[in-house]
Amino acid sequence: MPRPGHIKLAAALAVGAFLAAPPAHATGRPAVAALQVTLRHHHVYRGPVDGVVGVRTTTAVMRFQRRHGLTADGVVGPKTRRAFGRFARHVLGSRPLTPGLAGWDVAELQFALAWHGFPSGAIDGGFGRHTERALIKFQRWAHLTPDGVTGPGTFRALRTPLPRCPIALAWPLQATVGSPFGPRGTGFHPGIDLPAPAGTPVGAAAPGRVVFAAYDPSGYGKLVEVAHGDGVISMYAHLSAFSVHVGQSVGTGRRVGRVGSTGEATGPHLHFEVRLRGAAVDPVPALH
Ligand SMILES: [Zn+2]
Numbered sequence: 001m002p003r004p005g006h007i008k009l010a011a012a013l014a015v016g017a018f019l020a021a022p023p024a025h026a027t028g029r030p031a032v033a034a035l036q037v038t039l040r041h042h043h044v045y046r047g048p049v050d051g052v053v054g055v056r057t058t059t060a061v062m063r064f065q066r067r068h069g070l071t072a073d074g075v076v077g078p079k080t081r082r083a084f085g086r087f088a089r090h091v092l093g094s095r096p097l098t099p100g101l102a103g104w105d106v107a108e109l110q111f112a113l114a115w116h117g118f119p120s121g122a123i124d125g126g127f128g129r130h131t132e133r134a135l136i137k138f139q140r141w142a143h144l145t146p147d148g149v150t151g152p153g154t155f156r157a158l159r160t161p162l163p164r165c166p167i168a169l170a171w172p173l174q175a176t177v178g179s180p181f182g183p184r185g186t187g188f189h190p191g192i193d194l195p196a197p198a199g200t201p202v203g204a205a206a207p208g209r210v211v212f213a214a215y216d217p218s219g220y221g222k223l224v225e226v227a228h229g230d231g232v233i234s235m236y237a238h239l240s241a242f243s244v245h246v247g248q249s250v251g252t253g254r255r256v257g258r259v260g261s262t263g264e265a266t267g268p269h270l271h272f273e274v275r276l277r278g279a280a281v282d283p284v285p286a287l288h
Contacts, residue, residue: 028052030108037107037125038088049123050183097150101127112158113138114188117279122186141279163276165286166230169205170252172272181282190280191273196259198268203253205234210248221263224256237271238262
């Protein structure tokens, strides 16, 4: 079976793709994520929506092409694009996006929003309530009118480099990153997972003040949040026990709690998340 070069597919995708250039530090491209969502929509792809062209994506394109009587070259050209149907008609930026719409461009929007710190549940190409909420938060973050409708200002803001953590951070515990910041399955992981035995002490990543120390019902479980100034907040989730209370000042390395698996966790690990004015950012570049 011929295996087309991935570069060929990537080049074909770039044609007409509004968000062709990846945002700084993002791995994966919105247009490729939209292709993966489209392939899932057509039941020929079950892989992750990660925006990266790999063997599984190319194989799925060829499967789709064979089913539709097209040359199975794995290249998404005009004919394949047409065969994808209505869902794939619009690329991001070609029409304003409003709640209720669905398609390729919505998937691109969801993927770009997630990388900019505002994940919206599953990246599925459907502009639902989660997407609207994420979009409004992003618009507020980018000092745009928070109207939940994409226009030129939003498209422009989504092409700017990703926000980065402006302060240096210490590792909250010594471990190898189990699950990184970025796409995961059809969703987006807004922090890093550090696997460690239950009870392992968790240290504050930088000096600051505890602003939250309670059970969070949305999935974080026992959660501690520390505010560091400059709009930076660090979050320590799935804890088994708290070692601090709200209002307390902490120094770097001060124990804030212990590793557990409370909330939505399959095993003991620390979910470590960093927010900059509410946007989730990859903590790894800031960790020393
Ligand atoms: Zn996690």
